[in-house]
Amino acid sequence: MTMPSMELSRNAKDFIDDDYLQKLADSACDDKVKIREIIAKSLKKEALTVEETASLLAATPELTEEIFEAARELKDTVYGNRIVLFAPLYIGNKCINDCSYCGFKCSNPDTLRRTLTMDELEQQVVALEKQGHKRLILVYGEHPDYDANFIADTVRKVYATKSEPHGEIRRVNINAAPLDIEGYKIVKAAGIGTFQIFQETYHKKTYAECHPMRTRKGDYLWRLDGLDRAMEGGIDDVGIGALFGLYNWKFEVLGLVSHALHLQTKYGVGPHTISFPRMRPACGVEVEQNFYVSDDEFKKLIAVLRLAVPYTGLICTARESPEMRRIATGFGVSQIDAGSRIEIGGYTEVGDAQVMEKEQFCLGDIRSLDNVMRELIENGYIPSFCTSCYRLGRTGEHFMEFAVPGFIKRFCTPNALCTLEEYLCDYSSDATREAGEKLIKEELEKIDKPEMKEMVIERLNQIRTENKRDLYF
Ligand code: SAM
Numbered sequence: 001m002t003m004p005s006m007e008l009s010r011n012a013k014d015f016i017d018d019d020y021l022q023k024l025a026d027s028a029c030d031d032k033v034k035i036r037e038i039i040a041k042s043l044k045k046e047a048l049t050v051e052e053t054a055s056l057l058a059a060t061p062e063l064t065e066e067i068f069e070a071a072r073e074l075k076d077t078v079y080g081n082r083i084v085l086f087a088p089l090y091i092g093n094k095c096i097n098d099c100s101y102c103g104f105k106c107s108n109p110d111t112l113r114r115t116l117t118m119d120e121l122e123q124q125v126v127a128l129e130k131q132g133h134k135r136l137i138l139v140y141g142e143h144p145d146y147d148a149n150f151i152a153d154t155v156r157k158v159y160a161t162k163s164e165p166h167g168e169i170r171r172v173n174i175n176a177a178p179l180d181i182e183g184y185k186i187v188k189a190a191g192i193g194t195f196q197i198f199q200e201t202y203h204k205k206t207y208a209e210c211h212p213m214r215t216r217k218g219d220y221l222w223r224l225d226g227l228d229r230a231m232e233g234g235i236d237d238v239g240i241g242a243l244f245g246l247y248n249w250k251f252e253v254l255g256l257v258s259h260a261l262h263l264q265t266k267y268g269v270g271p272h273t274i275s276f277p278r279m280r281p282a283c284g285v286e287v288e289q290n291f292y293v294s295d296d297e298f299k300k301l302i303a304v305l306r307l308a309v310p311y312t313g314l315i316c317t318a319r320e321s322p323e324m325r326r327i328a329t330g331f332g333v334s335q336i337d338a339g340s341r342i343e344i345g346g347y348t349e350v351g352d353a354q355v356m357e358k359e360q361f362c363l364g365d366i367r368s369l370d371n372v373m374r375e376l377i378e379n380g381y382i383p384s385f386c387t388s389c390y391r392l393g394r395t396g397e398h399f400m401e402f403a404v405p406g407f408i409k410r411f412c413t414p415n416a417l418c419t420l421e422e423y424l425c426d427y428s429s430d431a432t433r434e435a436g437e438k439l440i441k442e443e444l445e446k447i448d449k450p451e452m453k454e455m456v457i458e459r460l461n462q463i464r465t466e467n468k469r470d471l472y473f
């Protein structure tokens with residue numbers, strides 16, 4: 001951090017036209033024919049324009065039901081019934097920024113500042129592996145201690161940490177402050193999956209109010225340009241997001257879609273994921289409720305995002321209640337975290353009330369991974385820990401080539417079944433195992449190509465009886 005970010009962001013392109021997005025967010029649309037045409041376009045798996053997205057956001061309650069239906073259908077045709085599972089791992093909560101909504105903000109005297117040592121990191125990873133996790137997202141405050149080399153060291157440590165019987169983390173994603181291009185090259189070399197940065201709010205005035213200019217995060221353009229720099233640094237797998245509750249939710253959806261289209265147009269590849277966390281209460285933080293997003297609005301924003309960006313994964317985190325996550329998975333969410341703890345050290349120190357009170361914000365779903373797995377299975381979803389695309393180089397532009405109709409069902413479903421079988425053999429409760437084996441049988445019946453079915457059965461048997469692991473298509 002040698003140069004103020006204002007200097008660095010001088011050449012960044014501002015692709016957010018606040019006035020135009022505001023006009024679209026405020027617009028009404030009661031033209032049923034037009035809305036149905038937009039839904040039909042989306043069902044053909046074509047990405048929507050910002051204007052088309054705004055029309056869906058403005059749809060009347062009667063048409064909103066059709067939007068929900070279409071979102072369910074699109075999710076099913078593009079993603080099948082898989083839900084990818086991951087866990088967040090908070091590495092350190094030191095922070096130089098003063099974001100109004102976050103428990104880690106530098107002016108919060110109540111936050112116990114802590115960074116995991118490499119030994120502590122190893123203990124956290126082992127605890128996660130013993131739950132059955134294979135995919136993590138590492139989360140960091142913004143601080144000179146957490147530079148690109150530190151992030152890369154923590155990533156390497158996670159990959160190097162193995163445990164009995166077959167514990168290993170196969171994909172490490174990152175949620176950290178934006179880096180410079182050199183920094184991205186360093187973390188890419190450590191083998192990261194997705195680099196995620198949430199813009200928080202795309203509305204510049206609100207952004208300035210929540211992020212004091214004197215702080216590094218106060219530079220809106222440095223952050224907006226953050227994933228462009230990631231692309232320039234060779235990371236073609238990026239995640240965008242907005243923190244819902246800071247400003248008008250429709251404006252933020254349009255900001256997200258503008259961001260996705262910008263990346264798609266400039267680099268030929270859109271974001272791999274979109275996150276849409278709703279603001280949660282946090283220790284030492286007074287959060288204003290002026291832009292609170294109701295459950296109904298939240299459902300609509302998920303469904304509209306699903307239709308607007310058919311090939312982008314949608315993430316719904318444990319900030320939401322089990323009930324809301326159940327609903328969200330039906331409408332288009334493709335990834336959820338489970339068994340999550342967001343206190344530093346929380347995977348081995350659960351029950352320490354003092355630590356629990358010092359977290360970044362409160363979680364809405366603290367069920368165990370096994371409970372979430374069982375519920376998903378009982379509701380007909382295949383929980384997946386698959387990491388095959390990223391490891392076979394099917395990311396970025398290549399991922400887009402592969403994500404053609406049929407591919408996901410042909411390859412992702414078999415991979416999901418194999419990773420589920422691994423979980424059932426190594427980590428599952430009896431009840432989840434019973435439900436899981438039943439689901440696997442049913443899913444095998446649905447595979448129409450006999451050779452493919454044979455291959456999957458063979459791999460499942462190798463996992464069950466020959467103790468083989470990490471078999472993927
Ligand atoms: N420090 C980095 C940054 O700000 O980009 C990354 C980590 S930060 C801990 C991850 C995300 O948590 C933020 O981008 C923000 O959207 C979210 N967050 C912060 N405070 C929150 C709150 N009170 N409720 C829900 N999410 C919150």
Ligand code: SF4
Pocket residue numbers: 095096097098099102103104105106140141142217
């Ligand atoms: Fe720091 Fe990130 Fe929290 Fe802002 S959101 S205070 S940058 S940890």
